[in-house]
Amino acid sequence: MTVLAVIEHDRGAMTGASLGVMTAARNLAKQMGTKFEAVTIGANADRLSETISNFGATTVHQAHNPMLIDYGPEAWGESLAQVARKTSPTVVIGTGTERGHEVVAQAAARLDLPAAMNCIEFDKNFDGTQPLNVTRTRWGGSLLEQAAIDAPIKLVTLANHVVEPQEELGSTPATVSTIDVQLDDSVAQSFVQDRVERVAGVTLATSPVVVSGGRGVGSAEAFAPLEELASLLNGVVGCSRAVTNNGWRNHTDQVGQTGTRIAPDIYIACGISGAIQHWVGAMASKNILAINTDAQANIVTKAGYAVIGDLHKVVPAISAEIRRRRGK
Numbered sequence: 155m156t157v158l159a160v161i162e163h164d165r166g167a168m169t170g171a172s173l174g175v176m177t178a179a180r181n182l183a184k185q186m187g188t189k190f191e192a193v194t195i196g197a198n199a200d201r202l203s204e205t206i207s208n209f210g211a212t213t214v215h216q217a218h219n220p221m222l223i224d225y226g227p228e229a230w231g232e233s234l235a236q237v238a239r240k241t242s243p244t245v246v247i248g249t250g251t252e253r254g255h256e257v258v259a260q261a262a263a264r265l266d267l268p269a270a271m272n273c274i275e276f277d278k279n280f281d282g283t284q285p286l287n288v289t290r291t292r293w294g295g296s297l298l299e300q301a302a303i304d305a306p307i308k309l310v311t312l313a314n315h316v317v318e319p320q321e322e323l324g325s326t327p328a329t330v331s332t333i334d335v336q337l338d339d340s341v342a343q344s345f346v347q348d349r350v351e352r353v354a355g356v357t358l359a360t361s362p363v364v365v366s367g368g369r370g371v372g373s374a375e376a377f378a379p380l381e382e383l384a385s386l387l388n389g390v391v392g393c394s395r396a397v398t399n400n401g402w403r404n405h406t407d408q409v410g411q412t413g414t415r416i417a418p419d420i421y422i423a424c425g426i427s428g429a430i431q432h433w434v435g436a437m438a439s440k441n442i443l444a445i446n447t448d449a450q451a452n453i454v455t456k457a458g459y460a461v462i463g464d465l466h467k468v469v470p471a472i473s474a475e476i477r478r479r480r481g482k
Protein backbone atom coordinates (compact mmCIF):
# COMPACT_ATOMS: atom_id res chain seq x y z
CA MET A 155 0.00 0.00 0.00
CA THR A 156 1.61 3.30 -1.13
CA VAL A 157 0.73 6.77 -2.38
CA LEU A 158 2.51 7.67 -5.63
CA ALA A 159 3.16 11.34 -6.50
CA VAL A 160 3.62 12.08 -10.21
CA ILE A 161 6.35 14.71 -10.57
CA GLU A 162 5.68 17.24 -13.30
CA HIS A 163 8.81 18.75 -14.79
CA ASP A 164 9.97 20.51 -17.92
CA ARG A 165 13.13 18.91 -19.25
CA GLY A 166 14.32 18.25 -15.69
CA ALA A 167 13.06 21.46 -14.03
CA MET A 168 10.38 20.62 -11.46
CA THR A 169 7.19 22.68 -11.58
CA GLY A 170 5.79 24.35 -8.46
CA ALA A 171 2.61 22.29 -8.70
CA SER A 172 4.67 19.14 -7.98
CA LEU A 173 5.64 20.50 -4.56
CA GLY A 174 1.99 20.68 -3.49
CA VAL A 175 1.38 17.19 -4.89
CA MET A 176 4.27 15.73 -2.87
CA THR A 177 3.01 17.43 0.30
CA ALA A 178 -0.52 16.08 -0.28
CA ALA A 179 0.82 12.59 -1.07
CA ARG A 180 2.90 12.56 2.12
CA ASN A 181 -0.05 13.74 4.25
CA LEU A 182 -2.35 11.09 2.75
CA ALA A 183 0.27 8.35 3.17
CA LYS A 184 0.78 9.27 6.83
CA GLN A 185 -2.96 9.14 7.41
CA MET A 186 -3.00 5.65 5.81
CA GLY A 187 0.01 4.56 7.88
CA THR A 188 2.04 3.94 4.73
CA LYS A 189 4.80 5.38 2.54
CA PHE A 190 4.79 8.01 -0.13
CA GLU A 191 6.74 7.34 -3.30
CA ALA A 192 7.27 9.44 -6.42
CA VAL A 193 7.68 8.84 -10.13
CA THR A 194 9.75 10.95 -12.50
CA ILE A 195 9.45 10.44 -16.24
CA GLY A 196 12.55 10.74 -18.42
CA ALA A 197 16.23 10.47 -17.46
CA ASN A 198 16.58 14.26 -17.49
CA ALA A 199 14.51 14.27 -14.27
CA ASP A 200 16.83 11.88 -12.37
CA ARG A 201 18.43 14.89 -10.72
CA LEU A 202 15.16 15.73 -8.94
CA SER A 203 15.57 12.88 -6.45
CA GLU A 204 17.18 15.10 -3.82
CA THR A 205 14.28 17.59 -3.85
CA ILE A 206 11.83 14.69 -3.76
CA SER A 207 13.69 13.19 -0.77
CA ASN A 208 13.40 16.53 1.04
CA PHE A 209 9.63 16.15 0.82
CA GLY A 210 9.81 12.75 2.52
CA ALA A 211 9.45 10.26 -0.34
CA THR A 212 10.89 6.85 0.52
CA THR A 213 11.36 5.72 -3.12
CA VAL A 214 11.72 7.56 -6.41
CA HIS A 215 10.81 5.49 -9.47
CA GLN A 216 12.69 6.87 -12.45
CA ALA A 217 10.98 5.89 -15.70
CA HIS A 218 13.54 5.67 -18.49
CA ASN A 219 13.24 5.31 -22.26
CA PRO A 220 15.21 7.04 -25.04
CA MET A 221 11.92 8.53 -26.30
CA LEU A 222 11.42 10.44 -23.04
CA ILE A 223 13.51 13.48 -23.87
CA ASP A 224 10.66 16.01 -23.77
CA TYR A 225 7.03 16.13 -22.75
CA GLY A 226 4.48 14.09 -24.69
CA PRO A 227 1.09 13.19 -23.17
CA GLU A 228 0.85 9.70 -24.67
CA ALA A 229 4.43 8.75 -23.82
CA TRP A 230 4.17 10.10 -20.28
CA GLY A 231 0.74 8.52 -19.74
CA GLU A 232 1.96 5.12 -20.94
CA SER A 233 5.07 5.42 -18.75
CA LEU A 234 2.94 6.23 -15.71
CA ALA A 235 0.62 3.30 -16.50
CA GLN A 236 3.59 0.91 -16.68
CA VAL A 237 5.04 2.21 -13.40
CA ALA A 238 1.62 1.90 -11.73
CA ARG A 239 1.24 -1.68 -13.00
CA LYS A 240 4.67 -2.56 -11.64
CA THR A 241 4.42 -0.81 -8.25
CA SER A 242 0.66 -1.18 -7.54
CA PRO A 243 0.12 2.06 -5.58
CA THR A 244 -3.16 2.54 -3.73
CA VAL A 245 -3.43 6.18 -4.81
CA VAL A 246 -1.72 8.07 -7.64
CA ILE A 247 -1.70 11.89 -7.35
CA GLY A 248 -0.83 14.08 -10.35
CA THR A 249 -0.65 17.84 -10.69
CA GLY A 250 -3.82 19.82 -11.38
CA THR A 251 -2.32 21.42 -14.46
CA GLU A 252 -3.01 20.87 -18.14
CA ARG A 253 -0.07 18.47 -18.30
CA GLY A 254 -0.98 16.74 -15.05
CA HIS A 255 -4.54 16.17 -16.23
CA GLU A 256 -3.35 14.85 -19.59
CA VAL A 257 -0.88 12.40 -18.08
CA VAL A 258 -3.27 11.03 -15.44
CA ALA A 259 -6.11 10.78 -17.99
CA GLN A 260 -3.82 8.95 -20.43
CA ALA A 261 -2.66 6.55 -17.70
CA ALA A 262 -6.25 5.94 -16.52
CA ALA A 263 -7.41 5.09 -20.04
CA ARG A 264 -4.49 2.72 -20.54
CA LEU A 265 -5.12 1.05 -17.15
CA ASP A 266 -8.88 1.03 -17.82
CA LEU A 267 -9.48 2.77 -14.48
CA PRO A 268 -11.46 5.88 -13.48
CA ALA A 269 -9.74 9.14 -12.57
CA ALA A 270 -10.91 12.22 -10.62
CA MET A 271 -9.38 15.54 -11.61
CA ASN A 272 -8.98 18.79 -9.64
CA CYS A 273 -9.44 17.30 -6.17
CA ILE A 274 -9.29 19.77 -3.31
CA GLU A 275 -9.79 17.35 -0.41
CA PHE A 276 -9.36 13.66 0.37
CA ASP A 277 -11.41 11.71 2.94
CA LYS A 278 -9.77 12.18 6.35
CA ASN A 279 -10.75 8.62 7.33
CA PHE A 280 -9.36 6.91 4.23
CA ASP A 281 -7.05 4.08 5.26
CA GLY A 282 -6.50 2.48 1.86
CA THR A 283 -9.02 -0.34 2.24
CA GLN A 284 -12.18 1.43 1.11
CA PRO A 285 -13.20 3.62 -1.86
CA LEU A 286 -11.53 7.04 -1.72
CA ASN A 287 -14.00 9.89 -1.17
CA VAL A 288 -12.81 13.16 -2.68
CA THR A 289 -14.12 16.67 -3.09
CA ARG A 290 -13.27 18.17 -6.45
CA THR A 291 -14.02 21.32 -8.37
CA ARG A 292 -16.17 21.08 -11.50
CA TRP A 293 -17.58 23.56 -13.98
CA GLY A 294 -14.67 25.94 -13.65
CA GLY A 295 -14.87 26.01 -9.87
CA SER A 296 -18.55 26.97 -9.65
CA LEU A 297 -19.48 23.49 -8.37
CA LEU A 298 -17.96 21.27 -5.70
CA GLU A 299 -18.55 17.58 -6.31
CA GLN A 300 -18.25 14.73 -3.81
CA ALA A 301 -17.03 11.61 -5.59
CA ALA A 302 -16.06 8.13 -4.44
CA ILE A 303 -13.33 6.37 -6.41
CA ASP A 304 -13.79 2.62 -6.19
CA ALA A 305 -10.86 1.11 -8.06
CA PRO A 306 -7.75 -0.93 -7.24
CA ILE A 307 -5.61 2.12 -8.05
CA LYS A 308 -7.21 5.47 -7.29
CA LEU A 309 -6.03 8.03 -9.85
CA VAL A 310 -6.49 11.71 -9.02
CA THR A 311 -5.05 15.14 -9.72
CA LEU A 312 -4.74 17.79 -7.03
CA ALA A 313 -6.19 21.19 -7.91
CA ASN A 314 -3.45 23.79 -8.16
CA HIS A 315 -2.62 25.98 -5.15
CA VAL A 316 -4.85 24.11 -2.65
CA VAL A 317 -1.99 22.56 -0.66
CA GLU A 318 0.85 24.73 0.65
CA PRO A 319 4.15 22.97 -0.17
CA GLN A 320 6.05 21.88 2.91
CA GLU A 321 9.29 19.92 3.09
CA GLU A 322 9.54 17.04 5.57
CA LEU A 323 11.79 17.81 8.54
CA GLY A 324 14.51 15.22 9.10
CA SER A 325 13.89 13.39 5.83
CA THR A 326 16.44 10.88 4.55
CA PRO A 327 17.52 10.20 0.94
CA ALA A 328 14.94 8.19 -1.01
CA THR A 329 15.78 4.84 -2.58
CA VAL A 330 16.06 5.18 -6.34
CA SER A 331 14.55 2.54 -8.59
CA THR A 332 14.99 2.70 -12.34
CA ILE A 333 12.14 1.33 -14.44
CA ASP A 334 12.84 0.86 -18.15
CA VAL A 335 9.44 1.48 -19.72
CA GLN A 336 8.59 -0.02 -23.11
CA LEU A 337 7.36 2.59 -25.59
CA ASP A 338 6.67 2.23 -29.28
CA ASP A 339 5.87 4.71 -32.06
CA SER A 340 2.16 4.68 -31.15
CA VAL A 341 2.91 6.98 -28.19
CA ALA A 342 4.77 9.56 -30.29
CA GLN A 343 1.57 11.27 -31.42
CA SER A 344 2.00 14.66 -29.73
CA PHE A 345 5.25 16.26 -28.76
CA VAL A 346 6.61 19.73 -28.07
CA GLN A 347 7.57 21.47 -31.32
CA ASP A 348 8.37 24.99 -30.24
CA ARG A 349 8.73 27.05 -27.09
CA VAL A 350 8.13 30.76 -26.76
CA GLU A 351 10.08 32.41 -23.95
CA ARG A 352 8.25 34.99 -21.85
CA VAL A 353 10.11 37.47 -19.63
CA ALA A 354 13.17 35.52 -18.49
CA GLY A 355 12.43 33.44 -15.42
CA VAL A 356 8.93 34.86 -14.85
CA THR A 357 5.77 33.17 -16.00
CA LEU A 358 2.11 34.09 -15.74
CA ALA A 359 1.62 31.16 -13.36
CA THR A 360 4.43 32.17 -10.99
CA SER A 361 4.77 35.96 -11.20
CA PRO A 362 4.00 37.74 -7.91
CA VAL A 363 2.46 40.64 -9.86
CA VAL A 364 0.02 40.26 -12.76
CA VAL A 365 -1.46 43.26 -14.57
CA SER A 366 -4.34 41.94 -16.63
CA GLY A 367 -6.49 43.57 -19.27
CA GLY A 368 -9.95 42.75 -20.57
CA ARG A 369 -12.29 43.89 -23.30
CA GLY A 370 -12.30 47.34 -21.70
CA VAL A 371 -8.70 47.85 -22.89
CA GLY A 372 -10.08 48.12 -26.42
CA SER A 373 -7.20 47.01 -28.68
CA ALA A 374 -3.84 45.27 -28.82
CA GLU A 375 -2.00 48.59 -28.94
CA ALA A 376 -3.84 49.88 -25.87
CA PHE A 377 -2.06 47.22 -23.77
CA ALA A 378 1.10 49.38 -23.82
CA PRO A 379 0.29 51.22 -20.54
CA LEU A 380 -0.44 47.85 -18.88
CA GLU A 381 2.93 46.56 -20.13
CA GLU A 382 4.56 49.62 -18.65
CA LEU A 383 2.87 49.19 -15.26
CA ALA A 384 3.76 45.49 -15.19
CA SER A 385 7.36 46.32 -16.00
CA LEU A 386 7.55 48.97 -13.22
CA LEU A 387 6.26 46.34 -10.77
CA ASN A 388 8.47 43.52 -12.17
CA GLY A 389 5.31 41.66 -13.12
CA VAL A 390 3.76 40.20 -16.25
CA VAL A 391 0.70 41.03 -18.33
CA GLY A 392 -2.31 38.73 -18.40
CA CYS A 393 -5.69 39.05 -20.07
CA SER A 394 -9.23 37.74 -20.33
CA ARG A 395 -10.62 35.49 -23.04
CA ALA A 396 -12.40 38.41 -24.67
CA VAL A 397 -8.91 39.70 -25.41
CA THR A 398 -7.55 36.46 -26.85
CA ASN A 399 -10.78 35.97 -28.83
CA ASN A 400 -10.20 39.39 -30.38
CA GLY A 401 -6.63 38.43 -31.25
CA TRP A 402 -5.18 41.24 -29.13
CA ARG A 403 -2.91 38.88 -27.19
CA ASN A 404 -1.76 35.25 -27.28
CA HIS A 405 -3.63 32.50 -25.49
CA THR A 406 -0.53 32.01 -23.30
CA ASP A 407 -1.50 35.30 -21.55
CA GLN A 408 -5.06 34.23 -20.77
CA VAL A 409 -6.11 33.87 -17.14
CA GLY A 410 -9.00 31.56 -16.32
CA GLN A 411 -10.65 28.22 -16.69
CA THR A 412 -9.32 27.69 -20.19
CA GLY A 413 -6.19 29.72 -19.55
CA THR A 414 -3.73 29.84 -16.66
CA ARG A 415 -4.68 29.68 -12.99
CA ILE A 416 -2.62 32.19 -11.09
CA ALA A 417 -1.91 33.05 -7.44
CA PRO A 418 0.09 36.32 -7.46
CA ASP A 419 0.60 38.61 -4.46
CA ILE A 420 -1.40 41.19 -6.38
CA TYR A 421 -3.68 40.88 -9.39
CA ILE A 422 -4.50 44.18 -11.11
CA ALA A 423 -7.57 43.56 -13.28
CA CYS A 424 -8.18 46.37 -15.76
CA GLY A 425 -11.41 46.48 -17.78
CA ILE A 426 -12.31 42.89 -16.84
CA SER A 427 -15.84 42.06 -15.68
CA GLY A 428 -14.82 38.95 -13.69
CA ALA A 429 -16.99 36.30 -15.34
CA ILE A 430 -16.92 32.98 -13.47
CA GLN A 431 -14.60 31.40 -16.05
CA HIS A 432 -12.13 34.23 -15.53
CA TRP A 433 -12.59 34.34 -11.77
CA VAL A 434 -11.64 30.67 -11.23
CA GLY A 435 -8.24 31.45 -12.70
CA ALA A 436 -7.71 34.56 -10.56
CA MET A 437 -9.43 33.76 -7.26
CA ALA A 438 -6.27 32.41 -5.59
CA SER A 439 -4.67 35.89 -5.88
CA LYS A 440 -3.66 37.20 -2.46
CA ASN A 441 -4.81 40.76 -3.28
CA ILE A 442 -6.94 42.07 -6.12
CA LEU A 443 -7.11 45.62 -7.43
CA ALA A 444 -9.94 46.09 -9.94
CA ILE A 445 -9.96 49.08 -12.26
CA ASN A 446 -13.35 49.34 -13.91
CA THR A 447 -15.92 51.92 -14.95
CA ASP A 448 -18.69 49.72 -13.51
CA ALA A 449 -18.88 49.67 -9.70
CA GLN A 450 -21.19 46.62 -9.92
CA ALA A 451 -18.84 44.51 -12.05
CA ASN A 452 -18.33 41.07 -10.53
CA ILE A 453 -14.57 41.56 -10.15
CA VAL A 454 -15.13 44.87 -8.35
CA THR A 455 -17.45 43.29 -5.80
CA LYS A 456 -14.88 40.56 -5.12
CA ALA A 457 -11.72 42.70 -5.13
CA GLY A 458 -10.09 43.97 -1.95
CA TYR A 459 -9.30 47.26 -3.70
CA ALA A 460 -11.05 48.99 -6.59
CA VAL A 461 -10.73 52.17 -8.61
CA ILE A 462 -13.95 53.10 -10.40
CA GLY A 463 -12.80 54.90 -13.49
CA ASP A 464 -11.46 54.72 -17.02
CA LEU A 465 -8.46 52.40 -17.13
CA HIS A 466 -6.93 54.51 -19.90
CA LYS A 467 -6.56 57.30 -17.33
CA VAL A 468 -6.08 55.28 -14.13
CA VAL A 469 -3.31 52.91 -15.31
CA PRO A 470 -0.98 55.68 -16.64
CA ALA A 471 -1.67 57.68 -13.46
CA ILE A 472 -0.52 54.75 -11.27
CA SER A 473 2.65 54.36 -13.36
CA ALA A 474 3.33 58.10 -13.18
CA GLU A 475 2.95 58.04 -9.40
CA ILE A 476 5.30 55.07 -9.07
CA ARG A 477 7.90 56.86 -11.20
CA ARG A 478 7.42 60.07 -9.21
CA ARG A 479 7.96 58.27 -5.89
CA ARG A 480 11.04 56.56 -7.27
CA GLY A 481 12.33 59.93 -8.43
CA LYS A 482 12.35 58.94 -12.12
Ligand SMILES: Cc1cc2nc3c(=O)[nH]c(=O)nc-3n(C[C@H](O)[C@H](O)[C@H](O)COP(=O)(O)OP(=O)(O)OC[C@H]3O[C@@H](n4cnc5c(N)ncnc54)[C@H](O)[C@@H]3O)c2cc1C
Nearest residue numbers: 368369370394395396410411412413425427431432447465
Ligand atom coordinates in the same frame (compact mmCIF):
# COMPACT_ATOMS: atom_id res chain seq x y z
C1 LIG B 1 -16.30 27.33 -21.63
C2 LIG B 1 -15.84 28.74 -21.41
C3 LIG B 1 -14.55 28.95 -20.96
C4 LIG B 1 -14.11 30.26 -20.74
N1 LIG B 1 -12.82 30.44 -20.27
C5 LIG B 1 -12.42 31.70 -19.98
C6 LIG B 1 -11.11 31.95 -19.44
O1 LIG B 1 -10.31 31.04 -19.26
N2 LIG B 1 -10.77 33.22 -19.16
C7 LIG B 1 -11.62 34.28 -19.37
O2 LIG B 1 -11.22 35.43 -19.09
N3 LIG B 1 -12.85 34.08 -19.88
C8 LIG B 1 -13.25 32.83 -20.21
N4 LIG B 1 -14.49 32.65 -20.77
C9 LIG B 1 -15.25 33.85 -21.19
C10 LIG B 1 -15.98 34.53 -20.06
O3 LIG B 1 -17.24 33.97 -19.90
C11 LIG B 1 -16.16 36.04 -20.37
O4 LIG B 1 -16.84 36.17 -21.60
C12 LIG B 1 -14.84 36.82 -20.45
O5 LIG B 1 -14.05 36.58 -19.32
C13 LIG B 1 -15.16 38.31 -20.53
O6 LIG B 1 -13.98 39.03 -20.70
P1 LIG B 1 -13.88 40.52 -20.18
O7 LIG B 1 -14.11 40.59 -18.71
O8 LIG B 1 -12.60 41.07 -20.70
O9 LIG B 1 -15.04 41.24 -21.02
P2 LIG B 1 -16.43 41.83 -20.55
O10 LIG B 1 -17.22 40.83 -19.79
O11 LIG B 1 -17.05 42.42 -21.76
O12 LIG B 1 -16.05 42.98 -19.52
C14 LIG B 1 -15.40 44.17 -19.88
C15 LIG B 1 -15.30 45.02 -18.63
O13 LIG B 1 -14.55 46.18 -18.94
C16 LIG B 1 -15.14 47.28 -18.27
N5 LIG B 1 -14.72 48.47 -19.03
C17 LIG B 1 -15.07 48.82 -20.30
N6 LIG B 1 -14.40 49.93 -20.66
C18 LIG B 1 -13.62 50.27 -19.61
C19 LIG B 1 -12.68 51.32 -19.38
N7 LIG B 1 -12.40 52.24 -20.33
N8 LIG B 1 -12.06 51.37 -18.18
C20 LIG B 1 -12.32 50.46 -17.21
N9 LIG B 1 -13.20 49.47 -17.37
C21 LIG B 1 -13.83 49.35 -18.57
C22 LIG B 1 -16.62 46.99 -18.30
O14 LIG B 1 -17.30 47.71 -17.27
C23 LIG B 1 -16.64 45.49 -18.07
O15 LIG B 1 -16.70 45.19 -16.69
C24 LIG B 1 -14.95 31.36 -20.99
C25 LIG B 1 -16.26 31.13 -21.44
C26 LIG B 1 -16.69 29.85 -21.65
C27 LIG B 1 -18.09 29.62 -22.12
